[in-house]
Amino acid sequence: MALTRTVIVAGAGIGGLTASLTLAAQGFRVVVLEKAERLEEAGAGIQLSPNASRILVELGLKEPLARRAVTPESVNILSARAGGEIARMPLGQAAEFRAGAPYWVIHRADLQTALQNAVNDHPDIDLRLGCQFEDVTKHAKGLTVVQRRGNSRQEELAVALIGADGIWSSVRGHLFPDVQPQFSGLIAWRGTLDATALPREYTAPRVQLWMGPDAHLVAYPISAGRQINVVAIVSGTWNRPGWSAPGDINEIKDAFTTARWPATARMLIGAVDGWRKWALFTLPHIGRWSEGAVTLLGDAAHAMLPFAAQGAGMAIEDAAVLAKALSDSTGENTANIPAALKRYAQMRRARVAKVQRMARQQGRIYHLSGAAAIARDLAIRAIGPERMLARQDWIYDWRA
Numbered sequence: 001m002a003l004t005r006t007v008i009v010a011g012a013g014i015g016g017l018t019a020s021l022t023l024a025a026q027g028f029r030v031v032v033l034e035k036a037e038r039l040e041e042a043g044a045g046i047q048l049s050p051n052a053s054r055i056l057v058e059l060g061l062k063e064p065l066a067r068r069a070v071t072p073e074s075v076n077i078l079s080a081r082a083g084g085e086i087a088r089m090p091l092g093q094a095a096e097f098r099a100g101a102p103y104w105v106i107h108r109a110d111l112q113t114a115l116q117n118a119v120n121d122h123p124d125i126d127l128r129l130g131c132q133f134e135d136v137t138k139h140a141k142g143l144t145v146v147q148r149r150g151n152s153r154q155e156e157l158a159v160a161l162i163g164a165d166g167i168w169s170s171v172r173g174h175l176f177p178d179v180q181p182q183f184s185g186l187i188a189w190r191g192t193l194d195a196t197a198l199p200r201e202y203t204a205p206r207v208q209l210w211m212g213p214d215a216h217l218v219a220y221p222i223s224a225g226r227q228i229n230v231v232a233i234v235s236g237t238w239n240r241p242g243w244s245a246p247g248d249i250n251e252i253k254d255a256f257t258t259a260r261w262p263a264t265a266r267m268l269i270g271a272v273d274g275w276r277k278w279a280l281f282t283l284p285h286i287g288r289w290s291e292g293a294v295t296l297l298g299d300a301a302h303a304m305l306p307f308a309a310q311g312a313g314m315a316i317e318d319a320a321v322l323a324k325a326l327s328d329s330t331g332e333n334t335a336n337i338p339a340a341l342k343r344y345a346q347m348r349r350a351r352v353a354k355v356q357r358m359a360r361q362q363g364r365i366y367h368l369s370g371a372a373a374i375a376r377d378l379a380i381r382a383i384g385p386e387r388m389l390a391r392q393d394w395i396y397d398w399r400a
Contacts, residue, residue: 007023008147009161010133015315015318020125021115022324026323026324029124031126045192045229046111048102049103049310049313051101052316054399065114071091071104072207073092073204077089077380079376090385095392099397110222132147132170136161138292138293162294162296162297163296166298167281179286182281183279183281184281187236187278188233188279188280191247191273191274192230198228198267203225215233215367217265218230219268233280236279238277238279245278249275282305286301289349290338294341301318301352307363307366310395314355317398321400325347328340
């Protein structure tokens with residue numbers, strides 16, 4: 001593959017690995033820089049709705065993902081105020097029939113492993129672990145990207161640089177140093193437990209969403225149904241950057257007290273032996289994602305609250321649109337790459353902004369209390385399962 005077709009991707013998370021595969025599928029040589037010495041789990045479970053799973057299937061990942069994923073039959077919406085279920089949105093065959101692709105819940109490590117295996121098997125992708133982006137300069141031949149491994153530095157020519165290095169992106173810091181993540185005032189607690197630790201009725205293939213005053217709780221099976229992923233969202237002031245820190249089980253139990261939460265929700269909290277927590281940061285709206293032949297992807301461009309279960313989905317969509325924009329606009333003429341990256345950003349911003357707004361709104365709805373919670377529960381009951389699923393069509397039916 002010609003050197004002039006080299007694209008460098010900073011970051012080997014879900015967005016970066018997917019982008020490397022979509023770009024290689026369009027004939028680019030791809031170098032992926034990842035500062036970690038090895039790829040390890042960050043978080044636990046992840047939801048892949050049809051808009052995201054469709055892209056992964058098209059990349060040839062259906063078989064390895066289907067072996068480890070769970071296809072939930074429904075999202076069961078439960079209210080702490082009401083003490084139990086108030087509605088059930090069908091997923092499973094119903095969602096796949098409507099959207100033409102599966103809805104999966106999967107351990108994040110299983111998804112990352114499948115992506116990494118595909119990357120390692122691709123002859124035109126070079127994944128460099130323990131190697132991080134340091135600097136980039138523009139010149140007549142394209143870009144020179146400086147990468148660092150330990151104390152050694154290396155320069156490499158490329159036609160484009162993609163910053164897929166997360167919310168604390170070094171590439172974004174180079175492009176837009178004034179843009180900084182903002183703490184949302186919310187903290188996510190994550191834990192997993194063996195499915196055998198719960199009564200059978202609580203391990204069915206479904207997503208449980210418990211809504212309550214100033215907090216909510218999500219649980220679903222992962223790892224081919226052998227584990228249950230539990231996520232609790234609470235308000236707080238702890239705002240240490242990063243993905244994961246140890247969590248005190250007594251602290252999270254105190255947030256789900258008997259007076260406010262029914263026994264089933266508290267049982268899920270109590271069944272998790274080890275908790276990890278991370279502060280939820282978001283990015284303010286960025287007017288531009290690109291500058292010349294450098295652009296951003298995923299959380300580096302649009303980190304959002306997780307309450308629409310679309311953070312990974314938007315990064316996967318970004319990867320598909322980015323690769324198509326570069327392929328359609330450049331051909332062998334790499335001079336068109338800045339315009340192609342600008343077009344990619346224009347194609348993505350409105351949809352991503354809409355998902356970000358939805359995530360914020362759903363977080364507020366989940367955490368209502370008093371009369372507002374009563375009205376919320378009545379409104380959700382009135383929607384009905386079919387209309388509830390149909391309201392997701394604008395997300396699930398998306399295609400690159």
